[in-house]
Amino acid sequence: AQRVTQPEKLLSVFKGAPVELKCNYSYSGSPELFWYVQYSRQRLQLLLRHISRESIKGFTADLNKGETSFHLKKPFAQEEDSAMYYCALKRDNTGKLIFGQGTTLQVKP
Amino acid sequence: ETGVTQSPTHLIKTRGQQVTLRCSSQSGHNTVSWYQQALGQGPQFIFQYYREEENGRGNFPPRFSGLQFPNYSSELNVNALELDDSALYLCASSLASGGKHEQFFGPGTRLTVL
Numbered sequence: 001a002q003r004v005t006q007p008e009k010l011l012s013v014f015k016g017a018p019v020e021l022k023c024n025y026s027y028s029g030s031p032e033l034f035w036y037v038q039y040s041r042q043r044l045q046l047l048l049r050h051i052s053r054e055s056i057k058g059f060t061a062d063l064n065k066g067e068t069s070f071h072l073k074k075p076f077a078q079e080e081d082s083a084m085y086y087c088a089l090k091r092d093n094t095g096k097l098i099f100g101q102g103t104t105l106q107v108k109p
Numbered sequence: 110e111t112g113v114t115q116s117p118t119h120l121i122k123t124r125g126q127q128v129t130l131r132c133s134s135q136s137g138h139n140t141v142s143w144y145q146q147a148l149g150q151g152p153q154f155i156f157q158y159y160r161e162e163e164n165g166r167g168n169f170p171p172r173f174s175g176l177q178f179p180n181y182s183s184e185l186n187v188n189a190l191e192l193d194d195s196a197l198y199l200c201a202s203s204l205a206s207g208g209k210h211e212q213f214f215g216p217g218t219r220l221t222v223l
Contacts, residue, residue, distance in 0.1 A: 004151075043113075044152070044199065044214040086151050095142060095203060095212065096165050099151030 002027045004089050006100035013077050014108050021072040021103050023061075023087030032090040033070040034097070035061055039083045047072075047085070057081070077107045111136050113202050113215035121221045122190050130185040130218045132200030140164075141183040142212060143175060144199040152199055158183055159205070187220075195222045 003026045013019055025031060035047040048056045050063040050070060061072045070087060087100040114133045122128050134141050140159045144152035154167035158177035172188040181202070187194055197219050201212040 006151075009149075043216045046211050088151075095140065095157060095210075096154045096167065097142075097144075097152070097212065098154065099144075101149070101151050 002089060002091055002098050004087050004098050004100035006085075006087055006103050008103050009101070010104045010106065012106040012108065015079055016076050019072075019074045019077045019081070019105065019107075021085050021087075021105065023070045023072065023100060025068050025070065025087075025089050027068075027089055027091075031063070033061075033063055034088045034090065035059070035070075035072050036086040036088055036099075037083050038086070044086070077105075079107045079109055081105060082107045113200060113213050115198075115200050115215040115218050117218060118216070119219035119221070121223060123223050124190055124192060126190050126222075127186065127188045128190060128220060130187075130198050130200075130220070132183045132185070132202075132215055134181045134183070134200075134202030135213050138202035138204055138213070139181050140203045140205055140210075141177055141181065142201045142203070143183070143185050144201065145169070146197040146199055146217070147193075148196070155185070190222045192222050195220060 005024045033050045037047045038044045059074045084102050086102045088097045113135050116131045142157040143155040146152040155169050156166040157164045161177045174186045177183045197217040199217045200215045203212045204210040
């Protein structure tokens with residue numbers, strides 16, 4: 001069964017500290033993985049996707065097929081990074097997204 | 110360019126009632142997906158509509174049904190409401206059903222079932 005697991009409900013760090021939001025998945029095929037973010041009082045929006053191999057707002061994520069992980073990283077957290085982050089897996093070609101439970105990132109001043 | 114809009118913003122129903130939620134897709138998009146997000150959980154896929162046809166369904170009972178109109182707007186209907194249907198319902202639109210295009214989410218409709 002396809003599944004996305006985000007083991008931490010809450011991650012609290014100080015400004016300037018490194019951040020790593022964990023995501024593990026189970027999927028039998030070739031996965032396409034995403035990170036979505038929801039800032040306070042805003043709608044869910046795409047942060048980055050693994051096929052793009054890009055850095056958005058200083059965040060990067062590398063797909064590790066051996067460990068079935070897609071962790072989100074940022075070397076120096078900013079207060080404006082405080083938000084809810086969801087890891088998601090796209091199943092086949094229907095566009096169906098399977099989301100993890102989400103991790104709240106709290107960046108303290 | 111107009112983003113995805115949903116109506117109503119929130120509503121309250123009682124068990125056994127029926128509800129219709131509405132979604133207007135982003136300009137130029139022809140695919141709409143619906144998700145249910147229970148409190149403290151990630152969104153769960155309900156179904157997707159592409160060019161007015163259902164194109165994929167998640168693990169939801171038949172009392173969850175939908176429609177897509179020629180202008181690509183969409184409705185989600187839920188019959189015989191249960192307490193567990195209380196959730197945020199999200200609509201997302203995209204350019205095509207193949208999933209190659211980014212899904213843009215609406216603000217959601219908060220449904221409370223008493």
